Amino acid sequence: MLSLEAVSAGYHGLAILHELDLTVGEGEIVALVGANGAGKTTTLRTISGMVRPSSGSITFDGRRADGARTSDLVARGLVQVPEDRALFGPLTVEENLRMGGWLRGRDRLDEALAEVHELFPILAERGKQAAETLSGGQQQMLAIGRALMARPKLLMLDEPSTGLSPKLTWAVLDAIKTIRDRGVAVLLVEQNAHQALALADRAYVLESGTSVLSGPGPELARDDRVRAAYLGL
Amino acid sequence: MTATAAEPRATETPLPRLPWNRHLAVLGVLAVVMIPLPLVLPAAQQAVAVRVLIFALMAIGWNVMSGFGGMFRFGHAAYFGIGAYTTARLVAEQGVTPWLGMVLGAVFAAAFAVVIGFFSLRYRLKGAYFALATFAFAEMLRLLATNSDFVNRAVGYNIPLEPESSWAMLQFEPGSPNYVWIVAALTVLAMAASIFFARSRTGQFVQAARDDADAAASVGIPVVRCKLMAMALSAAITAVAGAFYVQYYLFIDPELAFGSGVSIQAILPAVIGGVGTIWGPLIGAAVLGPLSDVTATLLRNPPPGLEFLQGRGGLDVIVYAVLLIVIVLALPQGIYGALRDRWSRR
Amino acid sequence: MSTDTTTAEAVAAEPRDRGRWRRGPYLRIAVTLVLVVAAIVLAYARSGSGTIVMQAIVTGVLVGGVYGLTAMGLTLIFGVLDIVNFAHGAFLALALFVSYWLVSAVGLHPYLALLVCVPAMFGLGVLIQRGVLSRAMGKPLQNQLLITLGISLLIENSLLLFFGADPRSVELPGERGVHILGAVADLSRVLAFLGALVLAGLLFLLLQKTRLGTAIRAVAANDLGAQLVGIDTRRIYAITFAVGTACAGAAGTLLAPLVTIEPHTGALFNIIAFVVVVLGGMGNVVGALVGGILIGLVEQLGALYLPGQSPLLSVFVVFVLVLFLRPQGLFGRSS
Amino acid sequence: GGGAQDRATGDPIKIGSLHPLSGSAAADGQQMENGAKLAVEAVNAAGGIKSLGGAKLELLSADTQGKPEVGQSEAQRIVSEGAVALVGTYQSAVSATVSTVAERNKVPFVIDISSSDSLLSQGYKNVFRIQPSSKVMGTQGAQYLSEVSKAAGKPAAKVAILHEQGPFGTTVKDGFAAEAAKLGMQVVSAVSYDPASVSDFTTQVAAVKASGANVLMVSGYYRDGVLLAQAVKTVKPGLDAVFGVANGAFDVPQFPAEAAGAGDGFFDSNYHFDAKNPETVALAAKFKAAYKAEMRTGAVLSYDAVRVIAAALEKAGKAEPAAVRDAIAQTDLASLIATKGPISFDETGENKNAMPILTQVQGQKVVQVFPADKAEAKPVYPASPGQ
Amino acid sequence: MTLLTVEGVSKSFRGLRAVDDVGFEVTEGSVLGIIGPNGAGKTTLFNVVAGALTPDSGAVHLGGRDITGLPPHRITAAGMARTFQLMKPFVSMSVLDNVAVAVMAGGGSRRTARTVAAEIVERVGLGQWRDQRSDGLPTAALKRLELARALAGRPRVLLLDEVLAGLVPAERAPVMELLEDLRENEGTTLVFVEHIMAAVMRLSDSVLVLDMGRVLTSGPPAEVVRDPRVIEAYLGEEPTGVES
Numbered sequence A: 001m002l003s004l005e006a007v008s009a010g011y012h013g014l015a016i017l018h019e020l021d022l023t024v025g026e027g028e029i030v031a032l033v034g035a036n037g038a039g040k041t042t043t044l045r046t047i048s049g050m051v052r053p054s055s056g057s058i059t060f061d062g063r064r065a066d067g068a069r070t071s072d073l074v075a076r077g078l079v080q081v082p083e084d085r086a087l088f089g090p091l092t093v094e095e096n097l098r099m100g101g102w103l104r105g106r107d108r109l110d111e112a113l114a115e116v117h118e119l120f121p122i123l124a125e126r127g128k129q130a131a132e133t134l135s136g137g138q139q140q141m142l143a144i145g146r147a148l149m150a151r152p153k154l155l156m157l158d159e160p161s162t163g164l165s166p167k168l169t170w171a172v173l174d175a176i177k178t179i180r181d182r183g184v185a186v187l188l189v190e191q192n193a194h195q196a197l198a199l200a201d202r203a204y205v206l207e208s209g210t211s212v213l214s215g216p217g218p219e220l221a222r223d224d225r226v227r228a229a230y231l232g233l
Numbered sequence B: 001m002t003a004t005a006a007e008p009r010a011t012e013t014p015l016p017r018l019p020w021n022r023h024l025a026v027l028g029v030l031a032v033v034m035i036p037l038p039l040v041l042p043a044a045q046q047a048v049a050v051r052v053l054i055f056a057l058m059a060i061g062w063n064v065m066s067g068f069g070g071m072f073r074f075g076h077a078a079y080f081g082i083g084a085y086t087t088a089r090l091v092a093e094q095g096v097t098p099w100l101g102m103v104l105g106a107v108f109a110a111a112f113a114v115v116i117g118f119f120s121l122r123y124r125l126k127g128a129y130f131a132l133a134t135f136a137f138a139e140m141l142r143l144l145a146t147n148s149d150f151v152n153r154a155v156g157y158n159i160p161l162e163p164e165s166s167w168a169m170l171q172f173e174p175g176s177p178n179y180v181w182i183v184a185a186l187t188v189l190a191m192a193a194s195i196f197f198a199r200s201r202t203g204q205f206v207q208a209a210r211d212d213a214d215a216a217a218s219v220g221i222p223v224v225r226c227k228l229m230a231m232a233l234s235a236a237i238t239a240v241a242g243a244f245y246v247q248y249y250l251f252i253d254p255e256l257a258f259g260s261g262v263s264i265q266a267i268l269p270a271v272i273g274g275v276g277t278i279w280g281p282l283i284g285a286a287v288l289g290p291l292s293d294v295t296a297t298l299l300r301n302p303p304p305g306l307e308f309l310q311g312r313g314g315l316d317v318i319v320y321a322v323l324l325i326v327i328v329l330a331l332p333q334g335i336y337g338a339l340r341d342r343w344s345r346r
Numbered sequence C: 001m002s003t004d005t006t007t008a009e010a011v012a013a014e015p016r017d018r019g020r021w022r023r024g025p026y027l028r029i030a031v032t033l034v035l036v037v038a039a040i041v042l043a044y045a046r047s048g049s050g051t052i053v054m055q056a057i058v059t060g061v062l063v064g065g066v067y068g069l070t071a072m073g074l075t076l077i078f079g080v081l082d083i084v085n086f087a088h089g090a091f092l093a094l095a096l097f098v099s100y101w102l103v104s105a106v107g108l109h110p111y112l113a114l115l116v117c118v119p120a121m122f123g124l125g126v127l128i129q130r131g132v133l134s135r136a137m138g139k140p141l142q143n144q145l146l147i148t149l150g151i152s153l154l155i156e157n158s159l160l161l162f163f164g165a166d167p168r169s170v171e172l173p174g175e176r177g178v179h180i181l182g183a184v185a186d187l188s189r190v191l192a193f194l195g196a197l198v199l200a201g202l203l204f205l206l207l208q209k210t211r212l213g214t215a216i217r218a219v220a221a222n223d224l225g226a227q228l229v230g231i232d233t234r235r236i237y238a239i240t241f242a243v244g245t246a247c248a249g250a251a252g253t254l255l256a257p258l259v260t261i262e263p264h265t266g267a268l269f270n271i272i273a274f275v276v277v278v279l280g281g282m283g284n285v286v287g288a289l290v291g292g293i294l295i296g297l298v299e300q301l302g303a304l305y306l307p308g309q310s311p312l313l314s315v316f317v318v319f320v321l322v323l324f325l326r327p328q329g330l331f332g333r334s335s
Numbered sequence D: 001g002g003g004a005q006d007r008a009t010g011d012p013i014k015i016g017s018l019h020p021l022s023g024s025a026a027a028d029g030q031q032m033e034n035g036a037k038l039a040v041e042a043v044n045a046a047g048g049i050k051s052l053g054g055a056k057l058e059l060l061s062a063d064t065q066g067k068p069e070v071g072q073s074e075a076q077r078i079v080s081e082g083a084v085a086l087v088g089t090y091q092s093a094v095s096a097t098v099s100t101v102a103e104r105n106k107v108p109f110v111i112d113i114s115s116s117d118s119l120l121s122q123g124y125k126n127v128f129r130i131q132p133s134s135k136v137m138g139t140q141g142a143q144y145l146s147e148v149s150k151a152a153g154k155p156a157a158k159v160a161i162l163h164e165q166g167p168f169g170t171t172v173k174d175g176f177a178a179e180a181a182k183l184g185m186q187v188v189s190a191v192s193y194d195p196a197s198v199s200d201f202t203t204q205v206a207a208v209k210a211s212g213a214n215v216l217m218v219s220g221y222y223r224d225g226v227l228l229a230q231a232v233k234t235v236k237p238g239l240d241a242v243f244g245v246a247n248g249a250f251d252v253p254q255f256p257a258e259a260a261g262a263g264d265g266f267f268d269s270n271y272h273f274d275a276k277n278p279e280t281v282a283l284a285a286k287f288k289a290a291y292k293a294e295m296r297t298g299a300v301l302s303y304d305a306v307r308v309i310a311a312a313l314e315k316a317g318k319a320e321p322a323a324v325r326d327a328i329a330q331t332d333l334a335s336l337i338a339t340k341g342p343i344s345f346d347e348t349g350e351n352k353n354a355m356p357i358l359t360q361v362q363g364q365k366v367v368q369v370f371p372a373d374k375a376e377a378k379p380v381y382p383a384s385p386g387q
Numbered sequence E: 001m002t003l004l005t006v007e008g009v010s011k012s013f014r015g016l017r018a019v020d021d022v023g024f025e026v027t028e029g030s031v032l033g034i035i036g037p038n039g040a041g042k043t044t045l046f047n048v049v050a051g052a053l054t055p056d057s058g059a060v061h062l063g064g065r066d067i068t069g070l071p072p073h074r075i076t077a078a079g080m081a082r083t084f085q086l087m088k089p090f091v092s093m094s095v096l097d098n099v100a101v102a103v104m105a106g107g108g109s110r111r112t113a114r115t116v117a118a119e120i121v122e123r124v125g126l127g128q129w130r131d132q133r134s135d136g137l138p139t140a141a142l143k144r145l146e147l148a149r150a151l152a153g154r155p156r157v158l159l160l161d162e163v164l165a166g167l168v169p170a171e172r173a174p175v176m177e178l179l180e181d182l183r184e185n186e187g188t189t190l191v192f193v194e195h196i197m198a199a200v201m202r203l204s205d206s207v208l209v210l211d212m213g214r215v216l217t218s219g220p221p222a223e224v225v226r227d228p229r230v231i232e233a234y235l236g237e238e239p240t241g242v243e244s
């Protein structure tokens, strides 16, 4: 569904990603782990078209995706929940969600909304509240919910559990599984590498902008190098 | 640190030395270069040079507060006008030396800046709101001056001509190099003040507070006090520009002193040159000051093929406007900012 | 950033004037109204003539409507795109000249000029945003300020070049004095006021009730977020700016019968328009209308208190007071 | 001093013309620039300066943009390019800085328009002015009002004044009020306004109506003049006359059309070109042919200013600023604007014979109505403006 | 000896009681961990204690001195430093200058500030970033920069708002070691907010649990995590086994 081939990218001419290869298959949860600054966020930003790759190619759903604009990629079903959530602070929760369905027909919107409300009931309860007054955890749920409104084929999540209480962390990770079960592929960047690997069908270990290891998630979690470097064990 | 962390980018080097001394050295060289300048420039070019340096002074003043301090002001005319009016009133009505007016004007302007600044910070005005509040104060001064007998209402002041050249009264023969020398000296002083300020404790604190006021306060920086000091210095420098303006043009009225055009003139060179940089305002003034003369000259005697443009009113301003837009678009960091980026890239 | 609760951090930046004007807009509106009534009573005491005060109120409200009208496009651009648009007055002047041309050369009814002027200004807005301003998005305040300043110089002097400097005027057929509550006003001014009401209403509906409006607000709130839901933000920026210039177009047509049309006419309104925008709260079109009326009243009543002082002085005094009491404007949100 | 001495025989003699060709006063500035150009062409066509072997004149034009600093440096430039004299500049603030350049370089400066009284009270030797001073205009305006209203059998008893708040309007008002008191007219109110920001006069005119005045004296500029006419039409204050004094609108050819009938019957006591002078009429025709616009008084003043300089050159026989200055001080030249006599300057540089005349909007046209020797038509009084 | 006392502090935003009558004491040299669900009011509490917000009621004492309502820079001068959950670097400055400014603000002389700052930068492990402008730094480095700046004034009390959030587990270790070192060798008192329970368990002497603005419970970490109310409100039932 998504594949990166020898992608290099960076900021202001400074390369962060070096010839990165990566694939995500239909209905898969793929985790991306790596040290701080390894380039995980940059990878997601590059896939989403916010950073232009300097070389290499990205294909999504059988078509070239590098060079496309972020909003066009969303239309093609490639949706990201960024690190900082990028909510519409002054808009209400419901408006945020409805904006999530910007590209969808008006009629299907209520249906999608109901699905999101089912997944995160709190969002239905707080429908009229301005997004910026939600607590951190609620904001995270709203961000994921908004992304789901676009009915993505591939959902990319950048550190969805950071700053959440343990209880909410479980809830979010649980929701990710539910999302996958509904047939959406997920590319997950997560600091709680332990959980991420446990959850993932496959995982990549990123080091200085290249993938140094990959394989089924639980298998990597048992890899000594990974344990030493990322799990702090 | 783990072995897998991103590659180190900086290797172990001794503490880098800050380039302050280099700035001062450049300033010194510049000062020396300026000395013979008025001797070779014809009188008309000297007038342009003086105008450029007055702009530069205003922009240096603006930059101290709005560039280093990040408090975007749109009302520097207030300080300029206070400097100008203090001098004009003292000279025209009391016959006192303009040097005194310059000093007093700087003091008054600084005091005014501190009072207004205090209230603006106290009520936490920010961004465009702050800019427009400062603008409102400048406008209020203009309207007050226009209607106040104390400063001759809208008539303003004519500075009486001295029969002889006089250092005390700051008046010389037309075309005298002294004018250029004096305003150049004032500019060098203002530059030095700006350099010293930027490297001073307060200057560093103000720059930190510009980046993030909450964080600055949290490390123990008295944010309000530092900002007020920046405002005071900024106002004083700008007031000196006003005082010199009066002495050079020998005339001031409320619009010239407090009009919004004056505020824009303080901002333009700084932005073109590079906001928040040491050299930006000076470079910006040097580029912008003569620009309108150049376009006017060009259109007075248009190059072959463009003769039909000659003598069309407004065309020079159009050319100027287009150049302005192009410069701002092409060099968003300003000229000095762009140069610095290029150097540091290497 | 990988952390949350921007709000909790933003709290630290909020003014500490706890308790003041806290009970939402109703109290604010009530306080404003009380102050306005007090000002009227004082004006009556001072001038001793009911007709004059009535005239001042009617004129103030009508003139204020015009101020609100000129500020509407500005507040939209200011609030959404964060651009301090110095060229707004020049757009207004351009619209005035277009209207003039349509009336004098083509022979349209002055108000029918709207049909041409508004779309034309919309198109110009798209061109300018796409061609020039989009390149300065996200740049600091002062850069955009200088660019719009350049645009305004460009437009004004182009008008000078093409139309010459002679003042022009547009006459409204059937122009006459209209009696309102014992005061009189030009018909064209009353119509301009009504136009301002309609425009404010339309813009309000556009922003609050339509999908496009929600998208505009979304882009204003978070550019990246908007891209991530599939909004073509470039388009929204262009549209928003164009709607702003189209407002200037509408204002220009409505004002044409009221003002002397010169290349610099628009600049006269620029300063007051900025004041109105800040008073009303950035991005708040209804606030702009209310702010405009307030300024109109201050100006007219102020002239009764302080004959001889410029009415602008009272305007600025009120402006600064409001800023200090409510830094986000009368009807703005703290952000 | 200027570089005029460098002039090789056969080179043209340079005269500087400084006007606001762009900016908010561009309309008047361009008129004046064109007037100066026509004067130079006329002198050259008539054989140049004969005492200098038929030397031709050359106009060095500069756009002051209405900015004093620009005016100053442009004046400096023009002087160093060898101009023997300057004309200009419309705005008083610009004239002030140009005056200092003229005085210090000892190059004569003939002001065509700039009304501020302080310009000539500096004791400068090289500054002259053709238009009447604000004070003269105020005083004379009151006299005209008194005479015209008395002659009509409805003497103006109560006058309300509305004036722009700048030095110009204030000085005119002071001169007018003082003279009016002498002539037995009562000034019932004097209200000032800010010409830059005013957008409606209905309240002021309503107040005038309430005050029971029978004449409204107005001193201001063009844009505000048009606004006032609209307000008068709307409020219908029932006055005998709206009487402009040095008003920048009421005697301008476009005014009747722009005010769309609202300005009918408005008087203006102002310096004005002399429409009864055949030379002026010829100039107006020439102006219209060359620039496709109605000639305004400003253009004629600039025309006269250049003629003053040309005459001085003729008399001096030397293209040197100092000689020209001395010759200008001796000027005795018939004027194309309405004056009491030929242009001639007193020791402060003021035109001794400058005077305003009275015009009135009659039948959508501005016509001269007073004094009798300048009148094209009889004054209509009471004029019942706005009815 | 009690160093920091917070008594009955409350703070509301437009009717919402973000912090409601919260009080606690911290003895010199000890470590207090604060946990609680998102939106419980932890950051707001920090803002009140550090002077960024004025409390509606209640008082804060530092070393016996009433510091309630003092401006933040005075509180810092009194010996308390804090970090921000949402990192706030001085973006136009290098990492070193960020810290050097803080050293100067803490009273250091201008001449030695950079030398002192360089030591701190090394100590928090930012050496490799030292001369880089702080705006392009990765999260981990920014978190450390927050810490470095707070250390510059040699505070007696350090308030840390989620300094470990966003760090991968392996990178948390050196920071935790640093905090332990501060406490052992310099006697610095620590108050920290953290969601990473492993760190809370390892570092704190006692734990304060906030929920909906109020104190839910407090006590030694091992006891607190067994409290059913804490599990219900905050910890939840972990589906796959506790992370170490």
Ligand SMILES: Nc1ncnc2c1ncn2[C@@H]1O[C@H](COP(=O)(O)OP(=O)(O)OP(=O)(O)O)[C@@H](O)[C@H]1O
Pocket: A011, A016, A034, A035, A036, A037, A038, A039, A040, A041, A042, A043, B006, C002, E135, E136, E137, E138, E139, E140, E166
């Ligand atoms: N806007 C930017 N400008 C310049 N450099 C950047 C920018 N954003 C990130 N970088 C650099 O790119 C590198 C990789 O950053 P990235 O955010 O992709 O890492 P990450 O793996 O997501 O780390 P973290 O776990 O801290 O989120 C870092 O060294 C960072 O300094």
Ligand SMILES: Nc1ncnc2c1ncn2[C@@H]1O[C@H](COP(=O)(O)OP(=O)(O)OP(=O)(O)O)[C@@H](O)[C@H]1O
Pocket: A133, A134, A135, A136, A137, A163, C004, C005, C007, C008, C009, C010, C011, E013, E014, E016, E018, E036, E037, E038, E039, E040, E041, E042, E043, E044, E045, E085
């Ligand atoms: N400016 C504000 N306006 C309204 N409510 C606010 C504001 N700031 C914070 N709040 C609310 O106050 C409550 C406490 O917020 P706070 O940031 O202190 O929580 P926290 O415990 O730090 O949460 P987290 O663990 O997510 O960081 C939340 O409900 C939040 O929505």
Ligand SMILES: [Mg+2]
Pocket: A040, A041, A042, A083, E139
């Ligand atoms: Mg990241």
Ligand SMILES: [Mg+2]
Pocket: C005, C008, E042, E043, E044, E085
């Ligand atoms: Mg928090």
